[in-house]
Amino acid sequence: MTKKTVLITGSTSGIGLATARVFAAKGHNIVFNGLEANGAEIAADVAKEFGIDYLFSPCNVLESKQIDEMVSQAVDKFGTIDILVNNAGIQFVSPVKDFPLEKWNAIIGINLTAPFLLTKAVWPYMEKQKFGRIINIASAHGLVASEYKSAYVSSKHGIIGFTKTIALEGAPFNITCNAVCPGYVHTPIVENQIGDQMKAHGLSREEVIQKVMLAKQAIKSFIPIELIANTVAFLAADEATTITGISVPVEGGWTAQ
């Protein structure tokens, strides 16, 4: 694959950062994004390590104006965006009767509305050049539910529906759209849940990991982060040109049950 420009939301932490590293290792330009205080440093370090061109944007994906600005900056610098990875995401765990509306709105805003806004923003460039790869990081929770995660499960089921719709609309323009559905990967979003679940259930750290988190994950261990990143890279590669509208579970057998 020739050099492409890849925009990855939430790429200064976790799965997004691992994905950025895989694309950087292939020599692509990366548009980094994320809210980490040291995000600019993280992006600069990856770019230096792999000798790539890059841009860092601290855009808050809840703000449509900031999304448009980030895409404009990227297009000014690189001419286009070829690959969009909608990865930024948040979680909040609570029984529905206590679920705060502001948490619901933030989860739907970041996990579902932002991918819609980003897709809209990059679409004209992808359509014009008749090439685009959009990869949405959904979740095993896009395929099945767990209690106390009503907003997250709704957002991730929603993004799978969005993925299918965009696959249909993109087909005439060689724009593919697919989703990746990770099981539990040990990143900050999961680390934060361990603490919350310890408090909620009165369990130890190891009990939360084994009895709550990995209970449904058949392999009974966290998914190595590189496996998610490599799946994203495969969906963007020439080998996946005719793969569109699907959701790839990388969840250690969770949804086999």
Ligand code: NAD
């Ligand atoms: P993480 O917390 O390590 O990273 C999330 C990233 O999103 C961070 O860079 C953060 O700054 C960014 N972000 C959050 N809110 C943002 C906002 N308003 N604007 C811009 N950036 C924002 O989490 P992760 O585990 O790497 O999660 C990445 C994606 O993978 C999420 O969509 C998550 O739902 C999904 N996922 C994770 C797991 C897992 O087990 N870790 C499992 C399934 C799906």
